[in-house]
Amino acid sequence: MMSEKLKNIPTDRKLYAFELDDVLYPYQDYILQIYYLFGSFYEFIEGTVKANDLAHFMKKVYMHHGEDMVFDAAKEVYGIDEKYKENLERLKANGILPLRLELYEEAKQLLLSLLEKGKQICVLTKGNPVEQLNKLKFFEWGALEQYRKSIKIYFVDELLHQQIDIIPYLAEEFTVNEEDIFVVH
Structure with a gap:
């Protein structure tokens, strides 16, 4: 495309x-990998939700409502503590992506x-x-x-x-x- x-x-x-x-x-190639990383991080720390489920949910919110709505929606649906927003922001700035950006x-x-x-x-x-x-x-x-x-x-x-x-x-x-x-x- x-x-x-x-x-x-x-x-x-x-x-x-x-x-x-x-x-x-395409910016979405970056942010969707960040959501995957965040899902993995959150699953490892809290163990209350599967990484793929959280990443898929975040992708869905992003695609339908935009990036600004993602964390708040995940927080509401999965009970994610506000303190994890900083972790998401850190991943956006410094995350090591699993895939190259084309x-x-x-x-x-x-x-x-x-x-x-x-x-x-x-x-x-x-x-x-x-x-x-x-x-x-x-x-x-x-x-x-x-x-x-x-x-x-x-x-x-x-x-x-x-x-x-x-x-x-x-x-x-x-x-x-x-x-x-x-x-x-």
């Missing part, structure tokens, strides 16, 4: 800044094509920087592996917190004009 955000990308820019979640890869095939092809044309690429991502870096550790880069270290990562929330205007900052960092930057988010 392809991220709709990758369609009709102009190829005449010098710098391309991509968000991670649901642009380069980039959308179209994302791989697009990035490879842009890099082969001499275009510059960066990741410009929102959210918890620790979590976003954790996701990157589990990406299956494939043919992009040779370029991975040249792709810089920028955290929107940190830049905004420092009151940095993002596009001019990227233009200066990459020595391009602002109009030569294309952001995909």
Whole structure:
């Protein structure tokens, strides 16, 4: 399946800044593995519910009601103590995934094509920087592996917190004009 955000990308820019979640890869591939890890952790600690049952329930809530509802629904249905919410958040930030995260095939092809044309690429991502870096550790880069270290990562929330205007900052960092930057988010 392809991220709709990758369609009709102009190829005449010098710098391309991509968000991670649901642009380069499907976010649900990450969060569902986190739910599995949480289910395993909870079963090991409490022993009151099977890991697969809890993970399946969390997936169902996520798919139908969104991520913000997952913990509260699990807490209500399974009697999970509020103290375990912190464990879920820690797993989201630092969890060691059992499976690699696959980039959308179209994302791989697009990035490879842009890099082969001499275009510059960066990741410009929102959210918890620790979590976003954790996701990157589990990406299956494939043919992009040779370029991975040249792709810089920028955290929107940190830049905004420092009151940095993002596009001019990227233009200066990459020595391009602002109009030569294309952001995909």
